[in-house]
Amino acid sequence: MDVKILIIHPEKCNNCGDCETACINTKASLTSPGLSCIRILKDTDDPNFFLPIACKQCENAPCLATCPKEAIHRDNDLDLVLIDRSKCVGCGMCVSACPFGAMKLDKQKAKSYKCDLCGGDPECVKACEPQALEYKDVENLKIPNMVGIAGHFARLAKP
Numbered sequence: 001m002d003v004k005i006l007i008i009h010p011e012k013c014n015n016c017g018d019c020e021t022a023c024i025n026t027k028a029s030l031t032s033p034g035l036s037c038i039r040i041l042k043d044t045d046d047p048n049f050f051l052p053i054a055c056k057q058c059e060n061a062p063c064l065a066t067c068p069k070e071a072i073h074r075d076n077d078l079d080l081v082l083i084d085r086s087k088c089v090g091c092g093m094c095v096s097a098c099p100f101g102a103m104k105l106d107k108q109k110a111k112s113y114k115c116d117l118c119g120g121d122p123e124c125v126k127a128c129e130p131q132a133l134e135y136k137d138v139e140n141l142k143i144p145n146m147v148g149i150a151g152h153f154a155r156l157a158k159p
Contacts, residue, residue: 003079003138006054006117006125013050013132015040022127026118035106037115038124038133052132054124055102055115057081063094063103063114071112078120085111 020036027037043049061081064072071087072094074080083094090110095103103114115122117135125133 004120004135005057005138006115006122007134007136008052008054009132009134010049010051011132012130013040013052014130015042015050016129018127018129019052019124019133022123023115026123027113035104035113037102037104037113052124053101055081055098055117056100057117062097062099063112066093066097068093078117080116080120081114082116083112083114085113088112 017040019038020040023036023038038052038054041051041053043051057080061072061074064074064081067088068091069087069089071084071089073082073084075082088111090105090107090112092105092112094112095105097103098114103112105112118124122133122135125135
C-alpha cells in the first residue's frame with residue numbers, strides 16, 4: 001500500500017481561501033465556510049505569512065484515544081483517522097485532545113468533524129493554485145529547510 005500524507009508549505013500560501021471553499025463544496029454535511037475542515041491561520045506579526053491547518057492523520061491519534069463513544073477510528077486500508085458521526089455525541093473531547101487544532105465541533109449538529117482527505121483524493125490540494133498543499137507518497141518526500149518557518153510557528157503557538 002502506498003502511504004500518502006498532506007504536505008503544507010506555509011511559505012507558498014497566499015490566503016486565497018480556495019482550499020477552504022473546495023472543502024465546503026465537497027462536504028455536503030458542512031454548511032458554511034467557517035466549518036471548513038481546513039483553515040488558514042494568520043500571523044499577526046507578519047501579514048504575509050499564512051499557515052493552512054488540517055488533520056495530520058496522527059499515527060497515535062489523541063482524538064481517537066479520547067473519544068468516549070468510539071466514534072473515531074482508523075481506516076487501515078486508507079490509513080486515515082475517521083469519525084463515525086452516527087456514534088458522535090458532540091462532547092468535544094477530541095477537539096480538546098488535538099494538539100494541532102484540526103478537530104472541530106459543529107455546534108448546530110452537535111457532532112465533531114475533521115479532514116478525511118476526501119477519501120484519499122483531497123479537493124483542497126486540487127484547488128490550491130500556489131501549491132501550498134500537496135498530497136504525496138511518504139517515500140518520495142524531500143524535507144524543506146524549516147529554519148525560516150520555525151519562528152512563525154513559535155509566534156502562532158503563543159496563547
